[in-house]
Amino acid sequence: xxKNILLTAFTSLLFSTAAFANDLSGVWxxxxxxxxxxxxxxxxxxxxxxxYTGKIIKITPRPGYTPRELCNKCPAPYxxxxxxxxxxxKGLKQIKDSNNYEKGRVIDPLAGRIYDxxxxxxxxxxxxxxxxxxxxxxxxxxxxxxxxx
Numbered sequence: 001x002x003k004n005i006l007l008t009a010f011t012s013l014l015f016s017t018a019a020f021a022n023d024l025s026g027v028w029x030x031x032x033x034x035x036x037x038x039x040x041x042x043x044x045x046x047x048x049x050x051x052y053t054g055k056i057i058k059i060t061p062r063p064g065y066t067p068r069e070l071c072n073k074c075p076a077p078y079x080x081x082x083x084x085x086x087x088x089x090k091g092l093k094q095i096k097d098s099n100n101y102e103k104g105r106v107i108d109p110l111a112g113r114i115y116d117x118x119x120x121x122x123x124x125x126x127x128x129x130x131x132x133x134x135x136x137x138x139x140x141x142x143x144x145x146x147x148x149x
Contacts, residue, residue: 022099024043027042027148089105
């Protein structure tokens with residue numbers, strides 16, 4: 001009887017850890033794919049419709065770079081909106097039983113462009129790779145984000 005209880009508790013703990021590793025929710029450090037430096041801190045949350053949204057909660061200062069405050073080249077509804085607090089990632093849906101997310105959209109507030117997005121979360125849940133592209137995934141760029149929690 002004790003063995004069954006211990007086995008059940010261990011299995012529950014194992015699956016709850018695996019579920020955490022599959023969840024994008026949390027605070028992430030965005031790493032610039034060109035320079036390798038920290039760019040911004042993004043908070044990703046799960047919406048009621050089971051999609052994920054990411055908001056810029058802090059812009060990381062970088063040497064030789066003055067952060068832009070407004071999204072001035074961005075299409076509506078982002079035009080002239082503050083970058084800090086902006087939802088830059090929307091609509092990501094998890095692919096069942098995997099660490100992959102797809103069908104999202106991401107805006108680059110510095111370039112003023114909206115891209116299709118997909119994410120692959122590593123097995124520990126501590127890093128993700130965001131792939132932003134237009135049309136075909138192979139013609140895009142990838143960024144690594146690191147979980148801060």
